[in-house]
Amino acid sequence: xxxxxxxxxxxxxxxxxxxDLVLVWFEDEVSYLVEVAxxxxxxxxxxxxxxxxxxxxxxxxSVLDCGHALAYLLRPTTEDLMMKANRESGVIYPKDAGFMxxxxxxxxxxxxxxxxxxxxxxxxxxxxxxxxxxKIFTYDRREDFMELxxxxxxxxxxxxxVSFNKREPREPFAEKVFDAVILDIPTPxxxxxxxxxxxxxxxxxxxxxxxxxxxxxxxxxxxxTGFIRIESCELLLRPILAREGKTRPVQRMVSHTEFLVxxxxxxxxxxxxx
Numbered sequence: 001x002x003x004x005x006x007x008x009x010x011x012x013x014x015x016x017x018x019x020d021l022v023l024v025w026f027e028d029e030v031s032y033l034v035e036v037a038x039x040x041x042x043x044x045x046x047x048x049x050x051x052x053x054x055x056x057x058x059x060x061x062s063v064l065d066c067g068h069a070l071a072y073l074l075r076p077t078t079e080d081l082m083m084k085a086n087r088e089s090g091v092i093y094p095k096d097a098g099f100m101x102x103x104x105x106x107x108x109x110x111x112x113x114x115x116x117x118x119x120x121x122x123x124x125x126x127x128x129x130x131x132x133x134x135k136i137f138t139y140d141r142r143e144d145f146m147e148l149x150x151x152x153x154x155x156x157x158x159x160x161x162v163s164f165n166k167r168e169p170r171e172p173f174a175e176k177v178f179d180a181v182i183l184d185i186p187t188p189x190x191x192x193x194x195x196x197x198x199x200x201x202x203x204x205x206x207x208x209x210x211x212x213x214x215x216x217x218x219x220x221x222x223x224x225t226g227f228i229r230i231e232s233c234e235l236l237l238r239p240i241l242a243r244e245g246k247t248r249p250v251q252r253m254v255s256h257t258e259f260l261v262x263x264x265x266x267x268x269x270x271x272x273x274x
Contacts, residue, residue: 016055016062016073021155023076023084024050026069033076033084035155044071078128085152087119089145092184093257095237096208097125103262104180104204106130113173113198114138115191116184117164120149126182127158137175139167173198180204186214188261189221196225199265207261215259227263234259 016022016036024032026046034042034052041049047066055062055073064071076084079094106112110130117123117140126136140146146164153159167173169190177200183191188207195205205227207218215232222230235257239250 016058023074023080025072081156082121085121089118092122095235100206109133110179112136113178113181117149120152127161131161136162139165183207189218192221192225201267203265205263208258222263228266229264231262
């Protein structure tokens, strides 16, 4: 930013402005992700349509009386943006995405290769993590998936941090020296050689697959190609209903989603310590 005028006062950041994304949340757990615009109305499940123009200038966290229910105007989290993304492919859950970022060391400024864009939900999370100076280079063989992903990233205002590319399996990458690579494809072992060439020294690899057979084959391919620190895990998240005198686990939960395989690229050359 070049001038003080371009910097928004801190108090204005808590106020809803035209173009902002707002999560409209009801106490029955129904919610809507809405972009605020003048003249725009949204239909809700309880009450009359809401005029988003009326929200401009209100503080995030404000409450609307919709007649039959109360609606809360919240600032969407990365989880909200991810789970509200329009999708035509499989779902990546927040429990997996957050752990992946930590294990792969993805942070602001990281340069990340993603193979398997899908609907862009994970791309969105990655872009959020690497902004404002990092970049996601995402590849898919299907143009329709990439177009849907572009729409999701544009709505989340993260499009500037992503480069979309069409690619067939095993094709080399023009870009090199990535800090991390994420593979979300059915046969990731077919990409291990070309991914190794694209990763920088000590770079992290993460592969997502739903079956034991897939992660077994992937882990073996990584060992044969010289990757180290090969680990695999599954994350289970059990919500708890916390209520006075009757706290208990929920009766239903999202259990198995993906197996995660992690590995690190080691350079082939050996150096003497002296």
